[in-house]
Amino acid sequence: MKSSDKHGKIIKASTKVFAKKGFFNARISDIAKEAKVADGTIYLYFNNKFDILISVFEQEIGRLIEQVTALLDKEDDPRKMLEIFIRKHLAEMKKNRNLAEVIQIELRQTNKLIRDYRNNKFSEYVDILSTIIKKGQQEKIFRQDIMPGIAKRAIFGGLDEISRVWTLNLDTKYTVDEAAKQMSDIFQLGILAPTSSS
Secondary structure, three states, X not given: OOHHHHHHHHHHHHHHHHHHHOOOOOXXXXXXXXHOOOHHHHHHHOOOHHHHHHHHHHXXXXXXXXXXXXXXXXXXXXXXXXXXXXXXXXXXXXXXXXXXXXXXXXXXXXXXXXXXXXXXXXXXXXXXXXXXXXXXXXXXXXXXXXXXXXXXXXXXXXXXXXXXXXXXXXXOOOOHHHHHHHHHHHHHHHHEOOOOOO
């Protein structure tokens, strides 16, 4: 098996194990067993368990950044760009529930470690939202008094909660498209600039 294949296999296995057992309860041997490799093989690619968690974020969130950016590059309207981000995120979290759970739980439990990590792909990912907000403000589409840093966290918090419902397999009747439309409408009605009265 190629090195890149083994690396990817370990990342996929780690995401599943972290989602199931939690970062602190998961063992290297659990990951090796899930990846169907020897325990020692893990250390050929990663220094420790934290290194694996960072790599999960780097690889999986990095992939999301590439996909979202490619979609946004085809659109100029900040309103549609926001909806594209929301829809893509929800679709990915519903499809990859292990990743959704790792993001929801481990991002909070290991927050200090993540914060200390300088090349944080997750921050880069969420910053896409503030970039969209700023673009909308520059074009006088979104309210000028909205703080992009707060808006991006509020939007992502909503996305995170919807993803949590899906990871818990709660009975929800709404589709990705319905959830994306609802979220987009709720936030955009709140950040749209008031229309000038004629």
